[in-house]
Amino acid sequence: xxxxxxxxxxxxxxxxxxxxxxxxxxxxxxxxxxxxxxxxxxxxxxxxxxxxxxxxxxxxxxxxxxxxxxxxxxxxxxxxxxxxxxxxxxxxxxxxxxxxxxxxxxxxxxxxxxxxxxxxxxxxxxxxxxxxxxxxxxxxxxxxxxxxxxxxxxxxxxxxxxxxxxxxxxxxxxxxxx
Numbered sequence: 677x678x679x680x681x682x683x684x685x686x687x688x689x690x691x692x693x694x695x696x697x698x699x700x701x702x703x704x705x706x707x708x709x710x711x712x713x714x715x716x717x718x719x720x721x722x723x724x725x726x727x728x729x730x731x732x733x734x735x736x737x738x739x740x741x742x743x744x745x746x747x748x749x750x751x752x753x754x755x756x757x758x759x760x761x762x763x764x765x766x767x768x769x770x771x772x773x774x775x776x777x778x779x780x781x782x783x784x785x786x787x788x789x790x791x792x793x794x795x796x797x798x799x800x801x802x803x804x805x806x807x808x809x810x811x812x813x814x815x816x817x818x819x820x821x822x823x824x825x826x827x828x829x830x831x832x833x834x835x836x837x838x839x840x841x842x843x844x845x846x847x848x849x850x851x852x853x854x
Contacts, residue, residue: 688731690748697751698771699743709743711750721746725753754814767803767815772830779833781825789821793828803828805835 702710711733712721721733721742733749736742749755751769784792793803793815803815803824815831818824831837 688733688749688752690745690752693748693752695744695748697744697747697769698773699740699747700750700769707739707743709739709746711746712739712742721749723749723753723755725755751813754812767827767831768813770813770815770831770834772827772834775830775834777826777830779826779829781822781829782832789825791821791825791828793832794821794824803831805831805837807835 700710701708705712706714707719711723712719714720715735718735718737719739719742720735723731723733723746725731731749733745734742736745747769754768782792783790784794787794788796789801793805794801795804796802797817800817800819801821801824802817804812805815805828807813813831815827816824818827
């Protein structure tokens with residue numbers, strides 16, 4: 677484990693986040709990882725929260741150590757990870773590399789996308805998966821609803837979510853008889 681110039685996570689509490697998250701790669705970064713840049717002879721991890729706020733997560737001896745803290749922050753704060761295509765295997769910090777690629781997409785006729793777990797996000801499509809009790813994990817944004825649905829299907833397969841949505845209980849409204 678490398679030396680850090682400040683506490684891991686730059687003061688963000690990452691103690692409850694799993695250690696074995698997939699690192700989020702980037703072909704546009706010299707480090708090879710998203711959120712990691714060279715800082716002198718070391719590597720700095722930082723994350724954008726909101727539109728303008730950049731939070732320094734710490735400096736590390738290796739880009740992999742910095743990328744691990746970045747992945748933990750993405751996971752903890754449920755930040756979206758933009759997809760660069762089907763070859764990316766880490767979505768929102770979830771490793772889907774061991775899941776088959778040829779899974780059936782899960783339809784949802786009541787969704788604008790036509791697929792479960794996929795919603796319009798500006799001009800793109802975002803995949804999200806339910807986690808825990810009432811939690812949601814963003815898997816990334818994609819150019820087409822089919823790309824987003826394919827990633828949702830992989831995450832649903834890996835985490836053994838039911839492929840059919842259970843019927844919701846309807847609220848009964850009181851009716852008065854005269």
